[in-house]
Amino acid sequence: MPSSEPRPSQGMTVGRQGDGPALEVRNLVKHFPLTKGIVFKRTVGQIQAVDDVSFELYPGETLGLVGESGSGKSTVARTLLRLHEPTSGEAIFQGQDLFKLSASDMRAARRDIQMIFQDPYSSLNPRMTVGDIVAEPWRIHTGILPRNEQRGRVSELLELVGLNPDHINRFPHQFSGGQRQRIGVARALAVNPSVIIADEPVSALDVSVQAQVVNLLEDIQEEFGIAFLFIAHDLSVVRHIADRVAVMYLGRMIEVGTEEQIYERPVHPYTQALLSAAPIADPKRRAESERILLEGDLPSPADPPSGCRFRTRCWLFNQMRDEDEATGGNRTEKCITDDPRLEDGGFDHPSACHYPQERHIIASAEVDRVAAVRPDDSKMVVRDDREIEDAVKKEEDAQIEAAEAKHVEALESRKAKTIDET
Ligand SMILES: Nc1ncnc2c1ncn2[C@@H]1O[C@H](COP(=O)(O)OP(=O)(O)OP(=O)(O)O)[C@@H](O)[C@H]1O
Numbered sequence: 001m002p003s004s005e006p007r008p009s010q011g012m013t014v015g016r017q018g019d020g021p022a023l024e025v026r027n028l029v030k031h032f033p034l035t036k037g038i039v040f041k042r043t044v045g046q047i048q049a050v051d052d053v054s055f056e057l058y059p060g061e062t063l064g065l066v067g068e069s070g071s072g073k074s075t076v077a078r079t080l081l082r083l084h085e086p087t088s089g090e091a092i093f094q095g096q097d098l099f100k101l102s103a104s105d106m107r108a109a110r111r112d113i114q115m116i117f118q119d120p121y122s123s124l125n126p127r128m129t130v131g132d133i134v135a136e137p138w139r140i141h142t143g144i145l146p147r148n149e150q151r152g153r154v155s156e157l158l159e160l161v162g163l164n165p166d167h168i169n170r171f172p173h174q175f176s177g178g179q180r181q182r183i184g185v186a187r188a189l190a191v192n193p194s195v196i197i198a199d200e201p202v203s204a205l206d207v208s209v210q211a212q213v214v215n216l217l218e219d220i221q222e223e224f225g226i227a228f229l230f231i232a233h234d235l236s237v238v239r240h241i242a243d244r245v246a247v248m249y250l251g252r253m254i255e256v257g258t259e260e261q262i263y264e265r266p267v268h269p270y271t272q273a274l275l276s277a278a279p280i281a282d283p284k285r286r287a288e289s290e291r292i293l294l295e296g297d298l299p300s301p302a303d304p305p306s307g308c309r310f311r312t313r314c315w316l317f318n319q320m321r322d323e324d325e326a327t328g329g330n331r332t333e334k335c336i337t338d339d340p341r342l343e344d345g346g347f348d349h350p351s352a353c354h355y356p357q358e359r360h361i362i363a364s365a366e367v368d369r370v371a372a373v374r375p376d377d378s379k380m381v382v383r384d385d386r387e388i389e390d391a392v393k394k395e396e397d398a399q400i401e402a403a404e405a406k407h408v409e410a411l412e413s414r415k416a417k418t419i420d421e422t
């Protein structure tokens with residue numbers, strides 16, 4: 001299909017049999033206007049942060065959402081909670097389209113869909129005690145728990161997440177990064193959500209603490225049957241907790257499958273490259289493992305490549321091009337002109353590649369549960385809606401400023417190239 005034609009749903013999904021989905025996302029699109037100019041801003045393009053993404057999240061499952069920085073993972077999460085308004089698409093939750101809810105109905109829905117996320121700008125409210133932080137959702141969503149029962153319940157929640165209830169009057173700075181994350185989890189659980197969206201909940205933590213927090217989330221999920229959308233850069237972090245994994249690239253979902261399908265039998269060249277990049281602690285295994293180099297940076301979502309968005313970095317594309325040059329073939333033409341849909345290309349799970357092929361990268365036991373470590377482990381927060389909106393706004397402003405210059409540059413260099421060529 002030529003890439004200029006409207007795309008039908010990418011929404012082929014695999015999920016748990018039996019239960020209906022807790023959340024069903026159909027053809028989600030979120031484009032941000034790309035503006036130029038300091039005083040007189042004018043729109044010079046669109047940042048296609050999320051482009052036609054569909055998936056289902058089943059009760060009690062964890063769906064890992066993985067992709068490089070800038071692939072659109074947080075935009076999916078934030079748009080679902082209407083922290084960004086979607087460009088188009090549907091998100092069906094409890095029989096209603098979240099995107100059509102009034103502001104007050106959306107506030108009520110946010111009680112059932114909690115978000116745990118990493119905010120690079122600030123930490124848990126430093127002036128509130130842990131007890132107040134965990135109890136705050138009951139003040140936002142009134143009528144859940146009588147005031148006189150709240151303190152007892154906070155203690156129970158702290159115990160549940162592995163914190164000492166005697167520390168109820170302490171302030172956030174008195175806790176380590178991992179403990180603060182536990183406070184965030186307790187806070188999210190206070191309103192008995194049916195869905196938790198966790199945006200990089202462990203990537204700010206030390207490697208040693210990451211596994212503990214992932215284990216905690218897993219235990220909680222098992223106990224309460226909550227559906228988790230667990231976002232991470234790193235396939236190895238998600239493997240431990242995910243039932244299914246969805247891989248994103250440049251605003252698109254490019255492969256979705258069960259944990260086993262993605263890790264043992266990936267078919268998309270990008271998933272294979274990501275898996276091959278997973279760190280392996282054991283030097284012997286590392287030496288034996290196959291490494292696929294993922295060259296270059298993610299292209300600008302303001303100017304994605306024609307045809308397959310991954311083609312500019314695709315090792316299979318390069319391999320086929322070299323082979324075709326020798327044999328006179330032309331297989332890569334399709335990659336350049338046709339936008340591959342997410343569909344089952346003869347394997348047992350969908351991928352968005354014209355030439356999907358199974359490739360075993362490393363055996364399951366060989367994937368270590370190690371993730372990228374970031375220097376500051378103190379910035380994991382869970383907030384109420386107003387705080388989320390403020391934090392997101394601040395983050396967005398900084399992000400937009402930094403990203404826009406890059407996207408404008410990409411767009412202009414493409415235009416200059418086109419002029420040169422004509
Ligand atoms: N508010 C915004 N305005 C303009 N562009 C935005 C905005 N938010 C995100 N973007 C752009 O959308 C694209 C996807 O960003 P997003 O934050 O969703 O990626 P991500 O996969 O979460 O990355 P990371 O792993 O770094 O968190 C990026 O190019 C980003 O610059």
Ligand code: SF4
Binds near residue numbers: 269311314316317
């Ligand atoms: S469609 Fe072509 S360029 Fe895209 S991932 Fe498949 S082989 Fe690579």
Ligand SMILES: [Mg+2]
Binds near residue numbers: 073074
């Ligand atoms: Mg993100």
